Amino acid sequence: MNAQERILARIREALKVPAPKPGSHGHGGHGRDVAPAPVFAFQGRPVQVARSWLPPGGSTPQEHLTRFAAASAELKTDFRCVESESEAHAQLRHIADSEGWARVASHHSPLTDAATAALARPTLFTDGGYVPDELEVCEVGITTCDVLVAQTGSLVVNSRTSGGRALSVLPPHHVVLARKDQLVCDLTDAFQRVEQLHGAHWPSMISLVTGPSRTGDIERILVLGAHGPKKLTVLMW
Amino acid sequence: MSNAAQQFLEAAGTITRNLRHRGLIQTALRKYEVARDRKKSAFNDWSSARQSAAETKWDAINHLDTYLTEFTSKIEARGTKVHWCTTGPEARDTIRGIIKDAKAKCVVKSKAMTAEEIHLNEALEKDGFEVVESDLGEFIVQLRKEPPYHIVFPAMHLTRDEISDLFERELGSAPTREPEELTMIARRALRRKYIQADVGITGANFAIAETGMVSITENEGNARLTAALPRVMVTLLGIEKILPKLEDLALFLPLLATAGAGQTVTGYNTLYGGPRQPGESDGPIEWHVVLLDNRRTELLADPEQRDALHCIRCGACLNVCPIFRNVGGHTYGTTYSGPVGSVITPHLRGLQEWKHLSNASSLCGACTEACPVKIDLHHHLLQNRRNAVGDSPSWIERLAWRAHAFAVNTPALYQFGQEVARIVEPLRLRLQGTPLDPVKSWTRTRDLPPVAPESFKEWWRNRR
Known part of the structure; x- marks a missing residue:
């Protein structure tokens, strides 16, 4: 018997005696009593029900947008919803000038290719591999995302179509380019969208990013940019 | 008393008197409470x-x-x-x-x-x-x-x-x-x-x-x-x-x-x-x-406390625990401190050595209330107390409980005990706080309620 079989055998032995269902405080146990019926029956997927108890994300696209903007403001994400792609590029150039970006990092995709061309600065593309030291000195990482979440102000990047694992977290500024139709109501919708996009062939990493990097480890005082980006900008049109 | 219990008592005695520590923990946890309540209400x-x-x-x-x-x-x-x-x-x-x-x-x-x-x-x-x-x-x-x-x-x-x-x-x-x-x-x-x-x-x-x-x-x-x-x-x-x-x-x-x-x-x-x-x-x-x-499988084998494996390590039970807030995290001497640590440590590291943790609780139930996956924490602490006694019963304690059971089941004896208590109480009160106090291990940190001047039975008889 190998270690896996030994541990599984111990688990099966332990589970021979049933445990009381949750919510039966102080009662049941030892398998003597009849376990009380669960409040929410285990039929199929309890989370589909649980969704209605979570913080709401809004019910119309406009509400989603309002909710995402409010969450972004609280998280200190710089969220800009603009009219067109060219306006997004103009905003990007403005940020680049004011922060003095000398080296930009990005990956190839229709949205990012157009943006990096508009920026016209030395650009490191991470596709197909890169030298970490070269990425570390870039002032910004520009990526696409899979989906944005109104409920939480989050966005999802992955290791295959958002330029790898490090691009969105190593440079001190992370800029995300997104389309309005990528914004969904809540985390349940977001995981469904991610499954539609990648379920047949999962990337090795999928990250739900919510605001710039933060810590409260010193006297519970919020500091941005602990190890990851100090700034997170979302440009959406 | 186990080594771990001795260390717990000593560390707790020191840190609860440390006002600087108290101030830091209160400030940090107050900030946490405000943020948590705001997010819960969303x-x-x-x-x-x-x-x-x-x-x-x-x-x-x-x-x-x-x-x-x-x-x-x-x-x-x-x-x-x-x-x-x-x-x-x-x-x-x-x-x-x-x-x-x-x-x-x-x-x-x-x-x-x-x-x-x-x-x-x-x-x-x-x-x-x-x-x-x-x-x-x-x-x-x-x-x-x-x-x-x-x-x-x-x-x-x-x-x-x-x-x-x-x-x-x-x-x-x-x-x-x-x-x-x-x-x-x-x-x-x-x-x-x-x-x-x-x-x-x-x-x-x-x-x-x-x-x-x-x-x-x-x-x-x-x-x-x-x-x-x-x-x-x-x-x-x-x-x-x-x-x-x-x-x-x-x-x-x-x-x-x-x-x-x-x-x-x-x-x-x-x-x-x-x-x-x-x-x-x-x-x-x-x-x-x-x-x-x-040893997680050993906890799994206890259906009564199996739900302790539901823990997602959020720390909410630590933050609300009046014991944790007084003695702090290091006093426990365990990897997992606070209520959930007190529940699981005896399973993971040995019941007799760590049974004192079951008493590091006021049984107020704040932990159970705070737990996002509804682990029955304070009942598990009680169950650990029971298991620890069942595991290794002390003969003095068993004898004392048997004597107690005999006394309360024998009305004449119980009444006699009451009379004696009433007579010796003034003497005991004079000894309270001195090394001669026979119940000093209790009265050192607690009050002993006074013996009632008359029992309920006497009161009832006098009323009729």
């Missing part, structure tokens, strides 16, 4: 969300064999090596072997309570590897050569001045009173490490059976960097971390962040399903997932 129905989470975890733990098998086969299909380890030393040796095979020198690590549980850092450092903790709080306590104070806020017991002094001494930085500058000192110190390190070690918050992925929750981005740049990645997790479905995270991520830190969701919640896949630009070439039992 839920449409917090208590139903908890019930649903409890049922999902019940399903996961009570079908653990099925889900672990599913998890393993899915994650192995993407080229991950899964190691099953029964004990702490086994897990330690497995990880040491992986690091030796990788011919690594520098290891960067993100926060993992399971690694504290098996004392991984000490073992690796003894082998001569440099292990760098990358979470800011863990980095601070590592420099102080201390275990984490709290499972979520490792450096909660330190002021900015103490941290500044520590950085000045250990890193040669200039003193500062700004938390932001202190954070940047750590950021600069660690940035090179991510790039230099050969191996990255992480913990995990959830393991998704359906898709074969682990989910790592953090705020700083240090776990993401640890999992991005080193060429070998190791993830250590307890077998109880299982969740059945990917979409369960839609419930568990907000629940964990709200209960644990007063956030809607934390900064980064990242799913890892394998090492670098074909066509990807970075990520480790090798990924090892180490599944740790370390």
Whole structure:
């Protein structure tokens, strides 16, 4: 018997005696009593029900947008919803000038290719591999995302179509380019969208990013940019 | 009394008189409470969300064999090596072997309570590897050569001045009173490490059976960097971390962040399903997932307390516990402190040695109320008390209870006892506070209620 079989055998032995269902405080146990019926029956997927108890994300696209903007403001994400792609590029150039970006990092995709061309600065593309030291000195990482979440102000990047694992977290500024139709109501919708996009062939990493990097480890005082980006900008049109 | 109990009493006696410590903990936890309550109120129905989470975890733990098998086969299909380890030393040796095979020198690590549980850092450092903790709080306590104070806020017991002094001494930085500058000192110190390190070690918050992925929750981005740049990645997790479905995270991520830190969701919640896949630009070439039992199966075998394995390590029960708030995290002398630590430690490390933790509770039930997965914590503390006595009954105690039972079942004897108590009480009151007091172990810290001038029976007789 190998270690896996030994541990599984111990688990099966332990589970021979049933445990009381949750919510039966102080009662049941030892398998003597009849376990009380669960409040929410285990039929199929309890989370589909649980969704209605979570913080709401809004019910119309406009509400989603309002909710995402409010969450972004609280998280200190710089969220800009603009009219067109060219306006997004103009905003990007403005940020680049004011922060003095000398080296930009990005990956190839229709949205990012157009943006990096508009920026016209030395650009490191991470596709197909890169030298970490070269990425570390870039002032910004520009990526696409899979989906944005109104409920939480989050966005999802992955290791295959958002330029790898490090691009969105190593440079001190992370800029995300997104389309309005990528914004969904809540985390349940977001995981469904991610499954539609990648379920047949999962990337090795999928990250739900919510605001710039933060810590409260010193006297519970919020500091941005602990190890990851100090700034997170979302440009959406 | 066990050594551990003696140490607990001594440490608790010292720290509860430390006003500076008290002030720090009260301030930190007040901030936490305000944030948590605000985020809880954003839920449409917090208590139903908890019930649903409890049922999902019940399903996961009570079908653990099925889900672990599913998890393993899915994650192995993407080229991950899964190691099953029964004990702490086994897990330690497995990880040491992986690091030796990788011919690594520098290891960067993100926060993992399971690694504290098996004392991984000490073992690796003894082998001569440099292990760098990358979470800011863990980095601070590592420099102080201390275990984490709290499972979520490792450096909660330190002021900015103490941290500044520590950085000045250990890193040669200039003193500062700004938390932001202190954070940047750590950021600069660690940035090179991510790039230099050969191996990255992480913990995990959830393991998704359906898709074969682990989910790592953090705020700083240090776990993401640890999992991005080193060429070998190791993830250590307890077998109880299982969740059945990917979409369960839609419930568990907000629940964990709200209960644990007063956030809607934390900064980064990242799913890892394998090492670098074909066509990807970075990520480790090798990924090892180490599944740790370390007596979790013994807790599983106790149906009464099996739900303690539902714990998602949010720390909410620590934050609300009046005992934790007075004695602090280090007093427990355990990896997991506070109510949940007091429940599980006797199972993980021996009931008789750790039974005193069951008494480190006022049984107020604040922990049970705070738990986002509804673990019946304060009842489990009572059950541990009962089990500890049943396990090793003291003959004095048994004799005393038998005598008590005989007295209360014999009316004449009981009445006689009352008369005697009334007569000797004035004498006892005069002895109270002196070494001659026969019940001094009780009256040292508590009041002894006075004997009633007449019993209920006498009162009733006189009324008629």
